Amino acid sequence: MPHTKDELPDVLYSAAQVRALDSSLIAAGTPGFELMQRAAYATWRALVRRWPAANELSVLTGHGNNAGDGYLVAVLARRAGWTVRVLAVGDPSRLQGDAALAHAEAVSENVSIVSWTTQSELRGVVLDALLGTGLSGDVRQPYAQAIAAINASGLPVVAVDIPSGLCADTGRILGHAVRADLTVTFIGLKLGLFTGEAADVVGQLMFNDLQADPELLSQAASVAARLSAGNLPRLACRPPAAHKGKFGHVLLIGGDRGFGGAILLSAQSALRSGAGMVSLATRPEHVPAALARIPEAMVLGTSSANQLMGLLEKVSVLVVGPGLGQAAWGRSLLSAAANAPLPQVWDADALNLLASEHVSLPGDCVITPHPGEAARLLGISTAEVQANRPAAARALSEKYTAVVVLKGAGSLIAHPDGRLSVCHQGHPAMATAGLGDVLAGLIGALLAQGMKAFDAACLAVWLHANAGAQQGKFGRGLAASDLIPAIRQLLEEQAPCLK
Template identity: 50%
Template sequence: MPSPVHSRDLYTVEQVRALDRRAIDELGVPGVELMRRAAWAGLSSLRRHWPQAHRIAVHCGPGNNGGDGFLLATLAREAGLQVEVLALADAARGDAAEARRAWESTGGAVHRWAGEGGLPRVDVHVDALYGTGLRRAPEAVAAALIERINADACPVLALDVPSGLDADTGRCPGVAIRAEATVSFIAAKRGLCTGQAADHTGRLELDMLGLPDTLWQDIAPDAQLLQPDHLPPRARAAHKGANGHVLAIGGDHGTAGAIRLCGEAALRAGAGLVSVATRAEHLLALNAARPELMAHAVDGPQALQALLERASVLALGPGLGQHAWGHALWLTALDAGLPLVLDADGLNLLAREPRRLAQPAVLTPHPGEAARLLHQDVAQVEADRYAAVRALAERYGAVAVLKGAGSLVADPAGRVAVCPWGNPGMASGGMGDLLTGVVAALLAQGCDAWDAACLGVGLHARAGDLAARQGERGLLAGDLLGPLRTLGNGLETDA
C-alpha cells in the first residue's frame, strides 16, 4: 500500500459505493470520467510493473469494471501497445457501454469468450471481469476464463479487485484470479487485506483517482491497516521492576516447548521479569535452556497463588491442557483479576465455560479456536473474518486477535485493525506461543489491551518477515526471537 492520506483506511463495499455516488452526485465527476481515470491508473501500474510489455490482453465483463478495461485498452493502443480484448458479453451496461463504444469506434475488436478455446499470446493479462459487486461464485463461462488466465504463464494485473474475490470479506466463493498486482481505485477495500485475498491480490496498490479530500468527509473507515511501530526508548534510570512481571502459565506433560517459547518471547519483547508456572518435570530443561526465565513447579491452585501475587500480567494457555491440572490453574488465574493474554487451551477452556472478562484481556485465537468460542464452524468464521473478530470481542468483553493471513484485531466497541505483514512460513508450531508472550510483555510495560494487541501483532508478523528472508519453508518460531528484539527497539523499519 502507498502512504497518501486515507491509504491506511479500509472500507466496506457499501461505503465504496457511497464514495462513488458522492464523487458523481456531489463533486460532479461523471462516471465515465472516473472510469477514464481508473484506466489511466491501471495502465500506469502496468507500465511500471512490466515496462517491457508490448502485447496485452484485456478481459472485460459487462459492468463498470469492464468499462475500466475497455478504456485501458483504448489508452494502451494509443500508447503503442498491441491490445486484444476479450469480453464475457455482447454488450456492456451503463457507463461501461460508452467505454466499450470508445474502444470499438477506434477500430478495436472485441472477441466474445464463449467458455472454450485458447488465450492470445501476450506479455500481460488485465483482469477487468468483475468489480466489487460480486459476492457469489463466478458463472461457468467466466469461471472457465479465470481458470485459463490463471493457468497461463503470463502475469496478471487486476483492476480494482481480482475477479472472484469478495471485496468485503476476502473470501473466494469459487474460482478467482491470481494476480501479480492489483490496483484498487478511490478507497482500499477491506476484503483485499485478509483471508484468501493474500493468494490473489499480489502487490496491492491504491489510486485515489485525483479526487479531493472532501470526498471522504463523514464516511469513517470500517477498519485500518497497522503501521510499523515500537515502544519509545526506555528512561536511562529504568530498572527491571519498572517493566512489569509476566507470569506465563502452562506446559502440561510433554508441552514444555510451548511455555518456554511464550516466556522467552516475553523477555525479548521487553518484560522486566518473566516467571513460568509449569510442571515440575520441565524445570531442569527450562533452567538449562533459558536461565533468565524464573521457572516454578506448580502442582495446583495453592502453589500458583503465591506466584500470582507477584505478577502484573498473565500469559495463560500455551501447553496448558484441558485436564484437571490445566483447568484448575485456568480458573485460579482468571479469578485473580490481573490483565492477561489468553491463547491455546486457555481459549478452549473459555469456549467450554464462557464468561465475559472483567479485567483487561487479549484473546488470540486461530480460526479453529475462534469457531469454538463462537459456537460456529471454521467455514463460518472464514466466510466473514471481520464479523467473526468483532463478535469475539463483543461476546467476551476483550480485545480479540483473529490470526491468519491478514490477522485482525478488534475491541468490544467494534474498532478493527488489520495486519499487512506476515508470511506462509509462519504457519508452523510455536508461532502463537510467541505472540502470547509478546502481547503479555507489552501489557506489562504499560500498554493498554488495544495497543498491546496491535503493536504485538505487528511486531510478531514483521519479525516473521525478517526471519523469512532466509526462506519461508523451514521457518521456526525461535527464529523470530532475534528479529523481535531488533524491531522492538526500532532498529529495523523495512520489514
C-alpha cells in the first residue's frame, strides 16, 4: 500500500504552487543548488534506509532539475562506495542552471555517465530522475521506453519528487508512469500524489521540506487538505444525561425489489455510527428481513410516496438512494424526499435519477458519486472524470451547490466554497459491492448528531477508508458489513463518547 508512514503535512499544493515556493526559498536567501543538494541527500538517506543491503545504483536522468537531483544522488552513492551508473535519457548538454552544476559535479567525481538505449542494463536499485512535476502532456519517446524498461526490470525503484509520468495536479498517468516502490518528495506535497492512479505508482511516500521556513510555507496558497487522524473534525462528547432524542433521527429510503440489501447496509451503518434513532422506508416484502437483521430500526413497508409524508415530519436527516432503483417506485419516493426541508445524503440511484433531470437536488445535501455517476451528473465520460478528479469534484459541488464525495482511490470531498479534502487511505480489498451503502449511512448518522455537511463527509470518508484498510489486512473476501464494527471502533478512538 502507498503512504505507509503518516508523517506527512496536511496541506497539499499544485505543481505551480510548489515551484513558486521553491522560488520563494531562493529569493529568501537559500541558493537553488543548495536546495538541490538537500533534496539529493534526503533521497539518498531514504533509499539507504529502505534497502540497507544494496550497493549498486542505476540512475536514469532527463534534462530538467529532476535530473540534477539524480546526478547528485549518484555522487553520494559513489562516495559511499557503491557501484553507480547514470543512464542519461535526456541529453546532458541540454541541462541548465543548477542541474548543469549537478552534472558537472558528477563528472568531477568520476561517476559513470552513458547514454541510455533500449539495450541498457539496469542493476541494483533504480533511481527515477527522468521527468518532474512540469510534465503536462503524455510521455513521449524515448522516455516512454525508459519507463517501460524500469517497470519491466523487477528491481527496487525510488522516484525523485514524483514518479515520472504521473501528473502532479490530478493523479492521472500521462500515458506511461514509473511504478515506484518509494517516492521522496520535497518542499510541499502535490495533490496528484494522493488521488486517481497515484496509488498504483507512488509506493511508500516520504516527504522532506528541505528546511524551508515554516512561516513561508504557512503563507503559501494551497489547493487541498489531506485528511489525517490529527486534523479530522470531531464529534462532541456526550453528556451523562444524554438521550436518543439529542442525536437525530435518520430516515433511510431505498431497497426496491432485488436491491433490498443495499438499504439494510446503510441502515445498519447509521445505527452503529451513533444516530439516536433510525427508520427505514423500503418495499413491504423487505420488512421481515429488515426486522430480523436490524430490530432496533423502525421499518415502514412503503408502497407509495404518500406513506412517507407523516414520517418525513418526524425525522431530522434523510439518506436516499441505496437500492432505490430507477422505476416508478423509486422515482416517487425520491420526489417526496426532494421536497422535504431536511439535510440529506443522496447516493446510488438517487444520483442516476438526478442526472436524468427527473428531480432537483434540495439544499443542504451531500452527494456521494462514484466516477461513473459523476460522469453522468456532469454530462462527460468516466475517463474525463478520472483524468482530473479534483476538477470534477469541484464542478459537481458548484453545479449542485452541495458537498460532494467523489469516491474512488484518493476520495475527494468538495465544498461549494472551494474547500477540497482528499483521503488517500484504503485497501484494494475494498473493491467490492456495498461499501458505498455503508458510507452513505455513516454520513447520515454524523449529520444527525449535529455535524455540518462538509465535516460529516470528511470524517465519514476517513473512518470508512481506515476501517477498510484495517479489515483489508485479512485479504480478499472483504464484505461491506465487515466495515461497520471497525468504523464504530475508530469513531470511538477519534471522538470518545464520554470524556
